[in-house]
Amino acid sequence: MGQDWSLRSAIAHDRSPGLRDATDEALVDQFRQGDREALSHLVRRHQKPLYNFALRQVRNESAAEDVVQETFRRVVQSVDVFGRTGPFSAWMYKIARNLCIDTLRLRAAKSHRSLDEPEPASGEATLLERTADPGASVERAVVSAEIRVRALSALDSLPEEQREVFLLREMCDLRFAEIAEVVSASENTVKSRMRYALERLQAALCDYEEYARELR
């Protein structure tokens, strides 16, 4: 690591709590001016939704981690050309989306395990099983875990273009106009895909609709 590079320590010790309230764009500006802690804040701020977006797209934890790492690497590489034509998050997710597409394209040539297929030898739980969290006890926890498994399954069964829109809206909290920028489509198209996605999910999860209304 370069001797003047202190991002790791910036992560370990939040030396600039004021950065927490800064917008993404302000952090990008600060990073451009040499403030490396600004980048560490960007990484910490976005790593979780970005990782989850990638995970649901590439359906492999290791690949998702690599997508996150590569996304930030490209962000740093191209930070000087970030043109402020839109919010930072839309730009970042556009990079991540392209990386996910690359990963899936290349994987298509190989035969990979599907999401719910267990590893033959390891006996390791499937991703669905691992993400199902039964919680403490009682009926609600059981139902919640059941819903979660069903929801993940329904999500994975969505057509690609609908799933990515759903993930960007629900997990990454992008506005429809920003999603339109990420997927290079019109805002109306994005909303249409979102509507279809919700209707498909509604059909798949209709058994739990009443339960959901009770939760609200």
Added chain:
Amino acid sequence: MAKPHDPMTCERFDAVVLDELYGELAPADSAVIREHAAECERCGALLRGLRATRTVAAVPLEEPPAGLATRVVDAIASQRSVVGRRARTGPTRRGRLPAGAVLALAAGFVLFVGWAGLWLHRGQPPFATTISREPVPMAAVAATPSAVPEPVELAAAEPRSEPSAGPHEPETPQPQRRAVANPARVGSPKAATELALADRTFAAAPPPAAAPAAAAGAGVGEIKAPAARAARSSGPPEATAGAEQAPPPARGSDSSTDLRAARQTRDAEGCAAALPLFDRIAHGAAGTPNGFAAVFDSAICHEAIGDYPGARARLEVLSRVDAYRARARDELDRIAGQSGR
């Protein structure tokens, strides 16, 4: 967007229901929507159903693997520390390639363009000694000579061979794009991901800051011989050595073996190391299937390291070759998307 003073209809409700669902409406518009939903059974049921679906389908975010942020930072830091050392040797900003490296990239690009120019200008590969069995649409390539500069320097520096009816180049399989065959990397849990991203991304060594510079200085129609000479003389020796010291393989040499070796180099050491090899094969085996394969692999590597002008120039040539037209156009579209970010 709903207009507060207009009467809300079910049709207009449908148009903005998602905006309401995700809180993207202005308060006044939202009030109109909610009022309509309260009065209209159909629209009320729609909104309630969508809200319930959101609740049910809301999958909690998983925690990223422990230490992910640190690993991200480490990866970036190791890259930038190298760039930083380079940057201190010149007046460039931190994070950009120094001028020498940019000139070296430009010189490489000039060599390629010069080679392509010779090819197009004379209607055949400059070093052709055999006749390709692949139906090469040379006329189509030559149909756009304005896209390629006059190969002044290459024509003066390198011998020119007339074509002869030599032995046919053996048929070679079409290039398997990004089919990284490195058994040593297969088998670990990380391997699939490495294979997935290695060609295009992780193997990319130089930062793309060089790409705009190369684009500015090495545009296809703008390169002049003096500029090429200047670029060659200014670039670091190691960057131009591959092009100037190692002669292109003879037409009769085993370009298949060379291509395999270049791909192995790419898989093991990355695109930066493999680019001179691909370009040399493209030069020496021009007009053959292996030559085209090398041009294509070179283009992908240029794209991977962020040198979009370099990639684009090669792909534009290949887009006039039947066997590569579709793939080249796909890649050109991708580059257009990438550089448009």
